[in-house]
Amino acid sequence: MKAGAAVQAAAQRDALAAPAAPGAFPYKLIATDLDGTLLRSDETISPRTRAALEAACGLGAAHIVVTGRAVPWTRHILDDLGYEGLAVCGQGAQVYHAGEHRLLTSVTLDRQLAGLALAKLEAEIGPLALAASQDGVDGKVLVGPGYRVQEGPLSVQPIADPAEIWAAPLNKLYIQHPDLSDDALAATARRVSGDLVGVTMAGPGIVELLPLGLSKATGLSLAARRLGAKAKDTIAFGDMPNDIPMFGWAAHSVAMANAHDELKAVADEVTASNEDDGIALVLERLLADRGTPTR
Numbered sequence: 001m002k003a004g005a006a007v008q009a010a011a012q013r014d015a016l017a018a019p020a021a022p023g024a025f026p027y028k029l030i031a032t033d034l035d036g037t038l039l040r041s042d043e044t045i046s047p048r049t050r051a052a053l054e055a056a057c058g059l060g061a062a063h064i065v066v067t068g069r070a071v072p073w074t075r076h077i078l079d080d081l082g083y084e085g086l087a088v089c090g091q092g093a094q095v096y097h098a099g100e101h102r103l104l105t106s107v108t109l110d111r112q113l114a115g116l117a118l119a120k121l122e123a124e125i126g127p128l129a130l131a132a133s134q135d136g137v138d139g140k141v142l143v144g145p146g147y148r149v150q151e152g153p154l155s156v157q158p159i160a161d162p163a164e165i166w167a168a169p170l171n172k173l174y175i176q177h178p179d180l181s182d183d184a185l186a187a188t189a190r191r192v193s194g195d196l197v198g199v200t201m202a203g204p205g206i207v208e209l210l211p212l213g214l215s216k217a218t219g220l221s222l223a224a225r226r227l228g229a230k231a232k233d234t235i236a237f238g239d240m241p242n243d244i245p246m247f248g249w250a251a252h253s254v255a256m257a258n259a260h261d262e263l264k265a266v267a268d269e270v271t272a273s274n275e276d277d278g279i280a281l282v283l284e285r286l287l288a289d290r291g292t293p294t295r
Contacts, residue, residue, distance in 0.1 A: 024059050025057075025060055025061040025286065025287070026289075026290075027061055027233055027234060027235040027252070027286075028060065028061055028062065028229050028233035028234070029061065029062055029224060029227070029229040029233050029234040029235070030053065030056060030061050030063045030064070030234075030235055030237075031064050031066045031220055031234055031235070031236040031237070031246060031250060032063065032064075032065060032066065032236075032238075032279060033065075033066060033067055033068075033216075033237060033238040033239060033240070033243055033246075034065060034067040034069065034074070034077065035067070035068075035069070035203060035239075036203070036239035036240065036256060036258055036259070037239045037256055037274050037278075037279070038065070038274070038279060039077070039274065040274055040275055041274075041275065043077060046277055048277045048280045049277050049279050049280040051280070052277075052279065052280040052283035052284050052287070053279070053283065055287050056283050056287060059287070059290065062085070062227060062229070063085070064085065064086055064088065064220070064223060064227075065083065065087040065088065066087070066088040066092075066216050066219065066220050066223075066236070066246060067087070067088070068090070068091045068202040068203070068208070068216070068240075068242050069089055069090070070090040070093070070094065070133045070139060070141070070171050070172075071094055071096050071103065071136075071139070072136075072137065072138060072139055072140070072141070073133075073141065074089045074096070075096075075098070075101070075137070078098040079098075083098050084098050084099030085097075085099065086098070086104070086223045086226065086227065087223075088216065088220050088223050089219075090133065090171040090172065090219075091171075091200060091202070091208065091210055091214060091215065091216060091219070091242060092107075092214050092215050092216045092217065092218045092219025092220065092245075093106060093107040093172070093210070093211065093219065094106050094107075094219070095219060095222055095223045095226070096137075101137065102137065103136070103137055104226070105222055106135055106136075106171075107211050107214055108169040108170060108171060108211070109169075109171060109172055109197070109210065109211050110211065111166050111169075111170065113196045113212070114170070114197055114209055115166070116193075117189075117192075117193035117196040117197045117209060118130075118173070118175075118209075120193050120196075121175075121188070121189055121192050121193050124188065124192050125177060125180065125185075125188055126177075126178075128175045128176065129144060129145070129146035129147040129148070129175070129177075129178075130144040130147060130162055130165060130173060130174065130175060130176075131143045131144060131147045131156070131165075131173070131174040132165040132170050132172070132173050132174065133170060133171045133172050133173075133174070134168050134169065134170055134171070135170060135171050139168075139171070140156075140157045141155070141156045141157065142156070142157050142158075142159050142164060143157065143158050144159055144162040144165060145160065145162065146176075146178075147174065148205060150204070150205060171210075172208045172209060172210050172211075173208065173209040174206060174208055174209075175189065175207050175208070175209060176205065176207070182201050182206070182207055183201070185207050186199055186200070186201045186207045186241075189207065189209065196212065197209045197210060197211070197212055198210035198211060198212050198213060198214050198215065200215070200241060200242040201240060201241045201242060201260075202240055202241075202242045203240055208242075215242075215245035216242060216243060216246040217245035217246050217248060217249035218245075220236075220249060220250075231249050231250060231251060233251065234249070234250040234251055234252075235250060235251065235252045235253075235282075236249075236250035236252070236253050236254070237253075237254045237255075237256070237271075237279050237282075238253075238254075238255065238256070238259065238263060239255065239256045239258055239259040239260065239263065239274065240259065240263060241262045241263055243255075243263055244263060244266055247263065247266055247267060247268075248266070252268050252269075253266070253267045253268045254267060254268065254270070254271050254278075254282050255269075255270045255271070256270070256271060256273050256274050256278045257270060257272050257276070258273040258274060258275075269282070
């Protein structure tokens with residue numbers, strides 16, 4: 001990062017290609033989730049966290065955003081932050097070049113398999129409320145009858161007929177049940193339909209059906225390869241179960257204090273919350289080991 005803006009994709013590659021110098025940051029790649037991790041509740045990055053990321057990048061690291069949000073729900077945040085490098089979006093389905101506003105890779109959900117998975121799941125637990133994320137930089141988020149949308153700035157398109165969900169290529173489906181908790185719904189979906197689709201929980205009220213085998217780890221590995229980085233070069237930060245594959249891929253994993261217990265259980269360490277500069281605390285410690293001040 002420089003002048004308050006995130007590193008550009010070219011700068012990411014140049015930083016990672018350079019040989020490690022004495023006093024260099026110990027990780028070449030800093031992978032951060034957005035919601036509940038890098039962003040505070042008002043969708044901003046604190047000055048302290050921004051300064052810590054800038055200092056780490058000044059010592060040869062590159063920062064990459066890895067989020068469950070699809071590109072249309074991520075783009076405005078990256079633009080506001082001045083982020084122009086690569087970002088992994090849609091739970092790993094999309095590698096997005098923020099500076100050029102274009103997709104480099106995109107994986108879509110097999111709609112026939114997804115329909116079969118839903119049919120099996122509803123036969124087990126009854127009707128589900130559905131929403132769907134359409135593919136593409138400008139893909140819409142369609143919300144079917146009964147689906148509860150969290151309050152916030154994210155725009156959705158209500159639909160009256162759930163059949164409309166299947167009209168265009170999708171990155172993922174969102175499912176909700178009137179009675180089951182998020183954990184119970186996700187566990188049941190894995191048991192009943194896990195041979196057809198991937199299942200993850202990305203946040204409160206957000207259980208998702210994905211292309212089988214897709215995760216943040218697959219998307220991050222694709223982006224890292226483009227940047228010349230490897231798993232052993234990566235430190236990852238997150239807060240929800242959808243970050244578990246990324247934690248398994250990275251050399252070092254850090255859960256936020258506000259993280260889901262499933263993620264804390266597999267993390268290498270737990271830091272402070274996203275509201276209390278948890279990322280900055282870890283980066284500052286690593287920078288202090290190299291005698292680099294951040295504030």
